[in-house]
Amino acid sequence: MLKFEDIYHMRAPLAERVRPQSLDEVIGQEHLTGPGSILRRTLATGELPSMILWGPPGTGKTTLATVLAGMARRSFFPLSAISAGVKEIREVIAAAAAAEGGVLFIDEIHRFHKGQQDALLGAVEKGIVTLIGATTENPSFEVNSALLSRCQVFVLKPLTAEGQGELLRLAMARDEWLRKAAPVLHETGALLQLSGGDGRKLLNLFELAVLSAPTRPPEVNDLLVQEVAQQKVALYDKQGEQHYDIISAFIKSIRGSDPNAAVYWLARMMEGGEDVRFIARRLLILASEDIGNANPNALLLANATFDAVDRIGWPEARIILSQCAIYLASSPKSNASYKAIDAALADVRLHGDLPVPLPIRNAPTRLMKDLSYGKDYQYAHDFDQAFAAMEFLPAQISGSCYYLPSSNPREEELRRFLRERWKQKYGY
DSSP states (O other), rough: OOHHHHHOOOOOOHHHHTSSGGGGOOOOHHHHSSOOOOHHHHTTTTTTOOEEEEEEESHHHHHHHHHHHHHHHHOEEETTTTTTHHHHHHHHHHHHHTTTOEEEEEEEGGGGGHHHHHHHHHHHTTTEEEEEEESOOHHHSSOOOOHHHHSSSEEEOOHHHHHHHHHHHHHHHHHHHHHHOOOEEOOOOOOOOTTTTOOOHHHHHHHHHHHHHHSOOOOOOOOOHHHHHHHHHHHHTTTTTTTTHHHHHHHOOOOOOTTHHHHHHHHHHHHHHOOOHHHHHHHHHHHHIGGGGGGGHHHHHHHHHHHHHHOOTTTHHHHHHHHHHHHHHTTTOOHHHHHHHHHHHHHHHHOOOOOOOGSSOOOHHHHHHHTTTTTTTOOOOGSSGGGGOOOOSSSSGOOOOOOOOOOOOOHHHHHHHHHHHHHHHOOO
């Protein structure tokens, strides 16, 4: 084991000590940083647009922001959305104005509420600051449309196995402490698997393994990494770094009607410090996408859950989320509505803007009536069972059946209802 004074003199974590200083040193984002890439072409013009960097943890969002600001020779003003409010935003904007412009970097920008995001708009629009936001969440959901329209969105990718291997080699070559420790890296399987494409997690786990190695020089193998991970990796999980895999397991467990697995993965997200609104929003989407009309109450409960947990927050929200997850997992499933709208969208894209049949056009004026708008429309309530078998689709796609009820009790009722009315046209 290393002595305390050795650890003390390391000061910053390994991932911070070897942070890249130029685009050439950035690993794994060649589509953005490589020769001829969009960022290099943009910098060559002397411009730096406002942007959102979207990608998993440990893919270099903060690094890229600092490198871009340096290459553009702009002052750099970092803020964290976890701790900053409107007051801090205004102070930074004032400082940037005094410095005749600069880069305002906001880490975890998805955590800013609408008011905080609105406070940025004027400064971004007037060019007082160039905004670079970093987020692990889809900016289409988490960044308001006004701010998003003023930013380029760049997607960062998880590091590949080759990229992680290169990162380890560079760290051992560049870091002064590692060069002195001279670790022997026998195998990397556990390091790569546990880091999951997260460069920061990879480097910090490697550093822990070197610190924990009982031999000198330190010998790092899969067994040692696994032992270290059992003690230390949970600390990183609390930062949500297994976000993508765990939310996938959670959704698939509910879709697969396994409430026990759903609650387990829910607990993992809770322990990882996941945003309560993110979990609730995923449940809301699932209630329609995977359950739909097989149990319409699922959507109502999921919507009520979203509202409730947003008001209550942790830790009480765990109970509401658990109730909703169990209910959705235990509900009959149908993706018929999801498939129906996708099939209809495919026809819209294939056929373009087909004309609305004249009988069902709106006819508020005499001219429209003279042009036969609304002519021969059959008002459903004037007929038996409030049904008139008229044409509602454009002639070119007449008979197209988008909604096919799934085999569950509720949608079998819908099938019988539709069959009585539309069997001749749609074949229900």
